Amino acid sequence: MDIEQFRKAGYQAIDRICDYYYTLQDKSVVSSVKPGYLRDSLPVEAPEAGEDFQKIADDYQKFIIPGLTHWQHPSFFAFFPTGCTFEGMLADLYASSTMNPGFNWACSPACTELEAVMMDWAAKLLGLSPEFLNTSGIGGGSMQSTASDSALIAVVAARSLYQRRHPSVTQSSLVIYTTTQTHSLGLKAGLILGLSVRALEVTWEDKFSLRGETLRKALEGDEREGKKPFILLATVGTTSSGAIDNVSEIGAVTKDYPDLWVHVDAAWAGVALSCPEYRETLHLNAINEHAHSFCTNFHKWGLTNFDASTLWVRDRKYLTDALDVTPPFLRSAEGDAGTVIDYRNWHLALGRRFRSLKLWFVLRSFGAEGFRDYIRRTINLNNIFASLVSASSVLSLMTAPSLALSVFRLDPKSASLNSTKALSPETLNDLNRIYYARISARKDILLTQTVLNGAVCIRFAVGAARTEEVHIRKAYQLLSEEGKLALEEWTK
Numbered sequence: 001m002d003i004e005q006f007r008k009a010g011y012q013a014i015d016r017i018c019d020y021y022y023t024l025q026d027k028s029v030v031s032s033v034k035p036g037y038l039r040d041s042l043p044v045e046a047p048e049a050g051e052d053f054q055k056i057a058d059d060y061q062k063f064i065i066p067g068l069t070h071w072q073h074p075s076f077f078a079f080f081p082t083g084c085t086f087e088g089m090l091a092d093l094y095a096s097s098t099m100n101p102g103f104n105w106a107c108s109p110a111c112t113e114l115e116a117v118m119m120d121w122a123a124k125l126l127g128l129s130p131e132f133l134n135t136s137g138i139g140g141g142s143m144q145s146t147a148s149d150s151a152l153i154a155v156v157a158a159r160s161l162y163q164r165r166h167p168s169v170t171q172s173s174l175v176i177y178t179t180t181q182t183h184s185l186g187l188k189a190g191l192i193l194g195l196s197v198r199a200l201e202v203t204w205e206d207k208f209s210l211r212g213e214t215l216r217k218a219l220e221g222d223e224r225e226g227k228k229p230f231i232l233l234a235t236v237g238t239t240s241s242g243a244i245d246n247v248s249e250i251g252a253v254t255k256d257y258p259d260l261w262v263h264v265d266a267a268w269a270g271v272a273l274s275c276p277e278y279r280e281t282l283h284l285n286a287i288n289e290h291a292h293s294f295c296t297n298f299h300k301w302g303l304t305n306f307d308a309s310t311l312w313v314r315d316r317k318y319l320t321d322a323l324d325v326t327p328p329f330l331r332s333a334e335g336d337a338g339t340v341i342d343y344r345n346w347h348l349a350l351g352r353r354f355r356s357l358k359l360w361f362v363l364r365s366f367g368a369e370g371f372r373d374y375i376r377r378t379i380n381l382n383n384i385f386a387s388l389v390s391a392s393s394v395l396s397l398m399t400a401p402s403l404a405l406s407v408f409r410l411d412p413k414s415a416s417l418n419s420t421k422a423l424s425p426e427t428l429n430d431l432n433r434i435y436y437a438r439i440s441a442r443k444d445i446l447l448t449q450t451v452l453n454g455a456v457c458i459r460f461a462v463g464a465a466r467t468e469e470v471h472i473r474k475a476y477q478l479l480s481e482e483g484k485l486a487l488e489e490w491t492k
């Protein structure tokens with residue numbers, strides 16, 4: 001493809017993307033294809049002779065679009081939606097047009113410098129302490145691919161720090177602390193690094209939040225047994241229910257355990273710190289005071305296209321001491337002089353994508369005010385959903401709504417449904433399995449299920465940038481109708 005052919009194909013691609021967005025509402029959220037559909041449609045090997053690009057572009061429409069789950073669809077309420085924006089798309093296009101792996105300052109100064117500035121912009125937007133700013137020269141932030149990578153990096157850095165402080169401690173006695181509600185990133189970090197993971201119990205009564213006393217007891221018990229907990233992966237906004245670990249209480253405990261690194265995974269909820277009214281609930285002061293590292297994903301609820309996970313550390317040396325490997329071919333005058341950040345030493349790989357460009361485009365285009373408006377709007381939409389569920393005769397909220405997430409279930413408490421006696425927990429679970437099977441058989445809406453304290457529940461997560469009140473009300477109506485049909489199916 002030459003430059004003029006690219007121009008033509010590029011215009012066509014943008015036209016087609018616009019058409020996609022104009023018609024998105026009319027599409028199903030969920031694809032109807034069956035497993036293996038694509039293998040059956042594509043040749044078994046790459047073509048020997050190059051093909052005309054128009055045919056390739058048309059095949060994207062023909063084969064790929066039908067196999068997509070439309071995460072940007074306004075009726076997408078599953079997992080945590082990824083609020084993606086045109087600004088982010090354009091940034092990704094520009095970034096890939098000059099493709100460079102920006103691993104150190106010299107290999108593309110703009111990439112490093114923009115990332116350093118954007119991480120400071122983002123830190124200020126969220127109210128993080130100046131200690132986390134790149135301008136502090138001590139702490140700093142970098143953009144990672146995912147929250148899982150960010151947590152893994154935190155664990156690697158924490159282990160390295162711990163082992164430097166305690167060289168005689170063997171790896172087999174090291175323990176990563178998580179809770180029963182931590183995202184699978186905790187177990188994965190343990191798996192990758194060959195480290196034990198202990199999931200601390202959190203309770204329904206405590207709204208699945210890790211309390212200081214639970215942590216203290218675990219630390220005391222493990223100390224007696226000669227185990228060495230060296231990092232706690234605390235969560236602000238868990239995946240299942242949006243629970244918020246009590247970072248203030250955690251901080252009060254870890255003051256007595258200075259070797260315990262506190263990583264705060266706020267992959268989803270962290271961007272809500274942009275709104276001052278949520279800072280107390282999300283324990284911002286305690287994060288600022290006690291966290292060694294903090295992560296949130298702008299690619300979840302932060303209007304920025306995947307991937308855009310932001311990770312801050314209180315001391316960048318924690319990262320570079322653990323991750324700096326510098327063969328001669330990676331040395332540069334600026335790196336040797338220590339006058340620049342070499343981001344290759346702040347993450348796992350060598351090469352890195354130019355992610356900060358999309359954060360720059362998004363933050364400038366929306367402004368802090370527009371960003372906060374979007375967060376507040378989605379929380380408000382979730383509150384509308386939650387109040388509809390609260391008033392429902394068939395559905396019940398399982399926990400208080402957390403920001404833009406509600407967890408609910410089918411619960412036939414109404415006499416109008418002839419439910420005279422209380423249902424056993426197992427029966428309610430069976431009923432909700434039927435209910436969720438019905439919901440997930442639909443193509444026009446997508447939600448995910450979870451289990452809280454043994455109870456099968458359903459999550460409703462608002463965040464797709466195009467979701468409006470009309471979609472919330474439609475979703476509620478559909479979920480109520482499916483609830484009644486599930487009850488009928490169950491009573492048959």
Ligand code: PLP
Nearest residue numbers: 146147148183237238239267268
């Ligand atoms: N942490 C939390 C609380 C999450 O909810 C999720 C995903 O939903 C993750 C981490 C994983 O994020 P990533 O895909 O960026 O690793």
